[in-house]
Amino acid sequence: MSELVRCARALVGGSERNDFAFVVRDGEIVDAGDFKPLRERHPEAPTRAFPSDRLVVPGFVNGHSHAYQILLRGWADDWSFERWRDEALYRVVPQLEPEDVYWVFVAAFSEMLAAGITTVAEFFYLNGRGNAHAEAAIRAASQTGIRLVLARTWMDAPHAPEVFRESIAEARERTRELRAAHPEANVCVAPHSLHGASEAMMRAAAAFAEEEDCDLHIHVAEAQSEAELSMSRFGKSPVLALDSLGVLGARTVAIHAIHVRDEEKALLARRDVRVIHNPTTNLYLGDGICDVVGLLERGIVMGLGTDANVKPSAIDEMRAASHLQKLARLDGAALGASTAFDLATAQGARALGVSAGDLAAGNSADFLVLDASAIDPWSPPGNALVYRGEDCWVQAAFVRGARAYAGEPSLLSLEARRQCARIALRCGVGKECV
Ligand SMILES: [Zn+2]
Numbered sequence: 001m002s003e004l005v006r007c008a009r010a011l012v013g014g015s016e017r018n019d020f021a022f023v024v025r026d027g028e029i030v031d032a033g034d035f036k037p038l039r040e041r042h043p044e045a046p047t048r049a050f051p052s053d054r055l056v057v058p059g060f061v062n063g064h065s066h067a068y069q070i071l072l073r074g075w076a077d078d079w080s081f082e083r084w085r086d087e088a089l090y091r092v093v094p095q096l097e098p099e100d101v102y103w104v105f106v107a108a109f110s111e112m113l114a115a116g117i118t119t120v121a122e123f124f125y126l127n128g129r130g131n132a133h134a135e136a137a138i139r140a141a142s143q144t145g146i147r148l149v150l151a152r153t154w155m156d157a158p159h160a161p162e163v164f165r166e167s168i169a170e171a172r173e174r175t176r177e178l179r180a181a182h183p184e185a186n187v188c189v190a191p192h193s194l195h196g197a198s199e200a201m202m203r204a205a206a207a208f209a210e211e212e213d214c215d216l217h218i219h220v221a222e223a224q225s226e227a228e229l230s231m232s233r234f235g236k237s238p239v240l241a242l243d244s245l246g247v248l249g250a251r252t253v254a255i256h257a258i259h260v261r262d263e264e265k266a267l268l269a270r271r272d273v274r275v276i277h278n279p280t281t282n283l284y285l286g287d288g289i290c291d292v293v294g295l296l297e298r299g300i301v302m303g304l305g306t307d308a309n310v311k312p313s314a315i316d317e318m319r320a321a322s323h324l325q326k327l328a329r330l331d332g333a334a335l336g337a338s339t340a341f342d343l344a345t346a347q348g349a350r351a352l353g354v355s356a357g358d359l360a361a362g363n364s365a366d367f368l369v370l371d372a373s374a375i376d377p378w379s380p381p382g383n384a385l386v387y388r389g390e391d392c393w394v395q396a397a398f399v400r401g402a403r404a405y406a407g408e409p410s411l412l413s414l415e416a417r418r419q420c421a422r423i424a425l426r427c428g429v430g431k432e433c434v
Contacts, residue, residue: 001025003401004045005365006035008052009372009381012359013346014338016381020056024365027400032361053373055381058358059118059366059397060314061348063276064151064217064255064305066123067108067137068093068101071424073310075431081223081285087433093126094161095427098136101126103419105140108309110413113146113405115313115391118366118398120146121276121305121352123190123217123255125153128163131174138185143412145404147366149352151190151217151253152178156201160192168204179212186354191247193219194230194238202245209251215353218247222256223287239264248273253351255305257295258288265291269298274351277343279320281307289328292321292343293335303348314344315389322386337386365401368394 002025010020012032022032023042031038050056069089076088096104105122112120120141126133134152141148154171155164166174179187189212191197191205196219209216221227221238234241239260242248250272257268257275268275277290285308295302304321306312318340325335342348349357356364370393375384385393397405409417424430 002030002042002045004038004042004047005056005367006047006049007054007056008050009054010056010359011058011341011381014341014382020359022359022361022365024401027365027402029359029361029363029365032359050369053371054395055370055372055375056359057368057370057385058345059356059368059399060116060344061303061352061354061357062112062117062120062306062312062314063253063303063348063351064123064278064307065108065112065120065309065312066125066307067105067309068096068126069308070108070111071104071420071427071429073308075429075433077284077310081225090161092427092429094163096126096133096423098132100423101133102136102140103416104423105137106144106412107416107420108312109140109144109146110410110416112306112312113144113397114394114409115315116368116370116394116397117306117312117314118147118368118404119149119349119352119354119356121149121151121217123151123153125155125164125192127153127155127171127174128161128165131178134178135182138182141185145399145402147354147356147364147399148184149186149188149354150178150182151215152187153190153192153196154201154205155192155196156198157192157196160196168201171201172204172208175208176212179214188215188217190217193222193226194233194241195226199245202242202247206246206249214251215253216247216251217253217255218242220254220257221259223285224259227259237261237264239267243267243271256282256287256290258282258290260291262294265294265298265300268295269300274301274303276303276305276351277321278305278307278317279324280310280316281305283320283324284308284310289324291328293325293329296339301347301350302343303351304343313391315385315391318344318386319389337380337383340386341382365398367398369396371395
């Protein structure tokens, strides 16, 4: 069954189109273009029409998230990274049972859908007791309707909580099982980082990605302390250390890439590594500023992520990505609205290897209906969205042609909020910890 979606206003390939339409069949866009010829080509298809006070745009792609970190926001915000890790992250997340993971992920994914995020790459590190927790995350994605890329973490660093750690054999076996059981979850492998996974685990993960022909996500050069640790352990910077371990290649998705010298940017480009930039989290944690312009100039494919999820919002990430580059380069032309929008949509989808991010044939029918009434008539809608857009402009979010957000919180998301309050209380989360 096909459906023709007619849009008085749409953003297609980053540009505004009027009376644009696309045809959805089995969740995929099979044809797209001006309404009249499209209507002639598909005379039987029923029409869903959005008038000129609506703007239809592709759904946003979130390239990096830790959904359970919504429990850490609003109280542990102003601690040093070490204190935040040891007294918030390492204390709270290990207490989560699979059922808790389900509810926390429903809450986080519901917030993302309400902010127009239709694809999320979850970097999931609660795997020490088997796959039950990861399966709860997958169930949360399927019940909220968001598209999931599960970057299934491998960790064996002795300092990490026991419930994060696995042997290489366990990680390999369980990741293989998860991939076989859940093809819809796009499970790929994610050795945590240079500080979270041993040299042997890193090499094994790279071999796994090759054998299984899947992507490999990894945190790279996020904090200054990681660069120092890499120098003392390997005598090399994080990028060069990972390259010597055989981790960098066309399957690699590097998260952050902040503390990276020019010759290392060139190396990342030569290895065809993709990069996910997480500007609001970098600001929040005081990590540093990724040289997005320098990476893009070298031809690296990039996307944006909400990482710590203090406020999961693709609009905020686009705005921060642009502002940070302007500031870092003292140049108002450094990274404009159209590039920021591309990073959050088409290019971000390429960075994750998913067919989405534009209203074009061959892509999944992931799209948003935005309230266009706040867009000044003299403003290109992409500029309005990036520099003054609000998440509340999102009136509906569709994933694979099905409505996953309808303009107000679902009953499931309201229940998830209640469950999160209960979980937070049980885990000793909150203002009395500050
Ligand atoms: Zn992360």
